[in-house]
Amino acid sequence: MVNIIIDGRKIKAKEGSTILENAEELKIEIPTLCHHKELSPFGACRLCTVEVKTNGKWKMTTSCDTAVDQGMEIRTDSDKVRESRRLSAQLLYYKYPTTAVVRDMAWKLGVEVSEDAKAEGHDCILCGLCVRACREIVDTGALTFRDRGLGRDIDEPRIEFDPKLCIGCGSCAYVCPTGYVKMEAVEDKRIIWDKVFKMAACKVCGKYFAPQDQLEYISKKTGVPLSKLYTCVNCR
Ligand code: SF4
Ligand code: FES
Incomplete structure (x- = not known):
């Protein structure tokens, strides 16, 4: 087990487990589109971004494919995290504006979505x-x-x-x-x-x-x- 801190909460986490898995255990909601718990991580959508403190510096990383480490400190809801997720959602929305799951996610993450366009598309978003x-x-x-x-x-x-x-x-x-x-x-x-x-x-x-x-x-x-x-x- 390793000791980590997520959003100020000190917990013991299984070695090799991901940040996302630990956040889910704590009922912290992190958006995902290319993740499935039975499948290997892929890191394609970048919606699950969080901030991690390494060598005294905060950096952004995707939580679905980043394993926890002893002493790791994680922020899942900082301004930077929200902005990074919003930008990733915006990029997806620009590419696939009529695909419902993308529109809904974009809207949820603060992207302005068009009211008139219909969500009738079924694009492949290459989530893998x-x-x-x-x-x-x-x-x-x-x-x-x-x-x-x-x-x-x-x-x-x-x-x-x-x-x-x-x-x-x-x-x-x-x-x-x-x-x-x-x-x-x-x-x-x-x-x-x-x-x-x-x-x-x-x-x-x-x-x-x-x-x-x-x-x-x-x-x-x-x-x-x-x-x-x-x-x-x-x-x-
Ligand atoms: S077809 Fe495209 S969107 Fe659907 S699961 Fe495969 S990669 Fe993802
Ligand atoms: S869920 Fe898509 S990059 Fe993590």
């Missing part, structure tokens, strides 16, 4: 949640960032989808904060990233419950015979 969920939870790697590195056009949504690797589980659609990833159910089909998946029916209730490809993937990974997987959660 879908890519991380696909890689870290599902472990298929069907989604990647294209053209990473020098020369990448950072304004273009560049999520690359590999239909050969996708099993249609829909994790990316569940974690996407903007609705950019669409998942449709049409009769016995699921459509995601324009790929059509055949759904398997529960052998007890007859309802379609999972893509056939996903069941085959689980069977291969776990060694459970495929025939034992045709029961939905409700009928198990």
Whole structure:
């Protein structure tokens, strides 16, 4: 354990834990857009910025990917922190003015948002949640960032989808904060990233419950015979 101070409160924090995790424990609200507690940090949106005192000097850092350190002092609600978050939110809002989650966040953080514009957009804000969920939870790697590195056009949504690797589980659609990833159910089909998946029916209730490809993937990974997987959660 290490001793830290957040907003004047002295606490003991787990070594290796992040500032954000400790703030959440204390019920201190820090805005986030690219963070998910089950996924590795990415540091893309910078909305979670806080101030940290290092060698006697205060500096700004993102709280979702900064681990606490012995004696660390943190401010989560100073004027500088509020201004930094407002600027990050403003940048996002300029890029994606009609995307509801961005507009709402911008408004909450003090950005002037237009009353007339409708929040009908579903832009990809490059938060990377879908890519991380696909890689870290599902472990298929069907989604990647294209053209990473020098020369990448950072304004273009560049999520690359590999239909050969996708099993249609829909994790990316569940974690996407903007609705950019669409998942449709049409009769016995699921459509995601324009790929059509055949759904398997529960052998007890007859309802379609999972893509056939996903069941085959689980069977291969776990060694459970495929025939034992045709029961939905409700009928198990
Ligand atoms: S598609 Fe959605 S989850 Fe993926 S990077 Fe874009 S906004 Fe984030
Ligand atoms: S939540 Fe920390 S940078 Fe996005």
